[in-house]
Amino acid sequence: MNVVLQALLYCAPFFNMLRSIKENYAFSFKQEIPLLEALIQFIGEFKLDMTPLAKLEDGPGEPFVPENVYEALRQKNVFQTLRGQQEDAQEFMSYLVDGINEEMVTILHAHQASPAQQAATSPADSADRGTDSGWLEVGQRNKASLVRDNSQESACTPITQIFGGSLRSALTFPNSPAGSVPGKPATKPHPPSFNREPFQWLALDVSSNSVDSIEEALDEFVAPETIEGYTNLLGESVNATKQVLLEKMPPVLVLHLKRFVFCYDEGVQKVHKFIEYPQELALSPNWLARSQELPKLRNAKYRLESVIYHHGEQASGGHYTCDLRRSKDEWLRFDDVDITSLESVNDVLCEKKDRAAYILFYTICN
Numbered sequence: 001m002n003v004v005l006q007a008l009l010y011c012a013p014f015f016n017m018l019r020s021i022k023e024n025y026a027f028s029f030k031q032e033i034p035l036l037e038a039l040i041q042f043i044g045e046f047k048l049d050m051t052p053l054a055k056l057e058d059g060p061g062e063p064f065v066p067e068n069v070y071e072a073l074r075q076k077n078v079f080q081t082l083r084g085q086q087e088d089a090q091e092f093m094s095y096l097v098d099g100i101n102e103e104m105v106t107i108l109h110a111h112q113a114s115p116a117q118q119a120a121t122s123p124a125d126s127a128d129r130g131t132d133s134g135w136l137e138v139g140q141r142n143k144a145s146l147v148r149d150n151s152q153e154s155a156c157t158p159i160t161q162i163f164g165g166s167l168r169s170a171l172t173f174p175n176s177p178a179g180s181v182p183g184k185p186a187t188k189p190h191p192p193s194f195n196r197e198p199f200q201w202l203a204l205d206v207s208s209n210s211v212d213s214i215e216e217a218l219d220e221f222v223a224p225e226t227i228e229g230y231t232n233l234l235g236e237s238v239n240a241t242k243q244v245l246l247e248k249m250p251p252v253l254v255l256h257l258k259r260f261v262f263c264y265d266e267g268v269q270k271v272h273k274f275i276e277y278p279q280e281l282a283l284s285p286n287w288l289a290r291s292q293e294l295p296k297l298r299n300a301k302y303r304l305e306s307v308i309y310h311h312g313e314q315a316s317g318g319h320y321t322c323d324l325r326r327s328k329d330e331w332l333r334f335d336d337v338d339i340t341s342l343e344s345v346n347d348v349l350c351e352k353k354d355r356a357a358y359i360l361f362y363t364i365c366n
Helices: 002-008 014-023 034-043 067-074 087-108 115-129 158-164 215-223
Strands: 135-138 144-149 166-172 192-201 202-205 225-231 237-248 252-258 260-263 268-271 280-283 303-312 320-327 329-335 338-341 356-364
Touching: 002 014, 002 034, 002 087, 002 303, 002 320, 002 329, 014 034, 014 192, 034 087, 087 144, 087 158, 158 252, 158 329, 202 215
Parallel strands: 144 192, 202 252
Antiparallel strands: 135 144, 166 192, 166 237, 225 237, 252 356, 260 268, 280 303, 303 320, 303 356, 320 329, 329 338
């Protein structure tokens, strides 16, 4: 839990969001948002001081236990966290961020438009969005395709504005097999369909022998996949092709490296190999979907802000540490209450024998 709080504390958009709420809104929430309020109190324990760690007269200060955060977590049924209990860092981060987002949605719903206002705007909204099942989108060569937007089900909150992106999943089909059967008329090809799905982080499979870097993991993430025996609209069994591409990218890109895989004979095992990750990540055009966002994403670059590591051999235990970028030229290593200054970013990027990168935080470069 400590490394996730530390990484979020050094995530500038997240920290600035909490500070803005603290400075601009009164606390009259009456325990409707215990987790958000606890985190606002948590950041209040820190003062902004950009003096390099080595030059601080009193060092990094005394460590403390964020009891209010623990207590807020215990109020969430999904959290059973107790002090000293081992948690998976990715699962904990997911529950934590989702919990904050749910509390923000609660606030938004409490201040949403009245039923009369909603009724006045609903016809136009319905006309724009089309049917509940999706709408037809005309693409290249005037070909229509069915688009379903599942991201519209997610409320826009400060959390989704920081971490939220969207994926575009395409399902394409070959010409109907009936068209090649003698004596039967040729049928029209099955139109492709697209789903738009929201995400708050990307889970990357690193178990393949062809994956040794973040870029290769993203290549694998967007690689087309054949779905055999798919039943099309005509009731015919065909081989469909599915591909997931990045459509909208968030200000903060969180990459979860799937280190733990299930083996039939040995159960859950850890993938120990070193995965290279760059200080600056440029988005490859091969990862991007054709959309209105494409022009501004072509040259987008992300800067590494923090790395959460997993120590240990097994998925069921181990230890977590993290490296965080404190300023342009200063990186710090956190190991529970021990904080050390790193000589350079090369200490972050290099292979480490006793730990493996598990979660990466990148922020978009302006």
